[in-house]
Amino acid sequence: MAGPPPNRDTVDDTGVGPDRGSTTSTPRWVKVFGIIGIVVVLLIVVVMLVGGGGGGHGPSRHAPSGNAAPSSVTEVQVPSGGELGGHTPPSGVPDHGSQ
């Protein structure tokens, strides 16, 4: 009869100890990871350059041209003007002026 399985607590949570893998060369999966990483970074750079994002993150990418993005949410400016930005009242609201 087989004995009880070894206590995994003495090894690690997958039953694999940290003392393995003493081969001197870089494993293939690390090389594949590296290649994928380089390709992803290049793709991001190309997308940023083509998309005209200027390589930056953050709200400045979304601000209209000529306006600097606000440094905080509280600085967001509401469009000013007394014409309600060309908005019309909802269709359900009666127009008293015409009566």
Next chain:
Amino acid sequence: MTMSPRVRKFALIVHLTFSVGWIGAVVAFLALVFAARSSQDEQTLRAAWLAMESVGWFAIVPLAFASLLTGLVMSLGTKWGLFRHYWVLISLVLTILAIGVLLSNMQTVSFFAGVAAEMDSADAGELRGGLQGELLHAGLGLLVLLVIQVLNVYKPQGMTRYGQRKQRRARRRSKHDEQREVSVSQP
């Protein structure tokens, strides 16, 4: 300094909770993005941006830092180390990268949440346009987190040069200790 098995188990539970919680919070964020994209209702769009900001700052960011911190404790408190194995090193680099992009993207989310809170219907198009970036960020972020999770579960073989040096030194030291014990026991 290595942790005792009991402490290590506890630290692992805490680390797993934060890490899986991070993934869950990103999924919740993605759900809000999908809800906003699929709805034509402007109120839903504004509510989604406000909720995304809350989920980001109050769930994703704290969980991300907690996951990084507990991960550091786990690696430094066990024989795995921080720079000895490729899977630990790559997990660390990916986590730091993910947190960097997350913090940067949260500025954008806060900006749009601010726009959404201003209740000006002229901004609805801008709010809708911003969802594309969030889908990309959250989607890629989730992918990176899943890659880290797979690395952490499978722990693929491979030691860094630093790890190999450390291992050789440890073996040499243990061999030296053995020889000293033998010479002491045989006068």
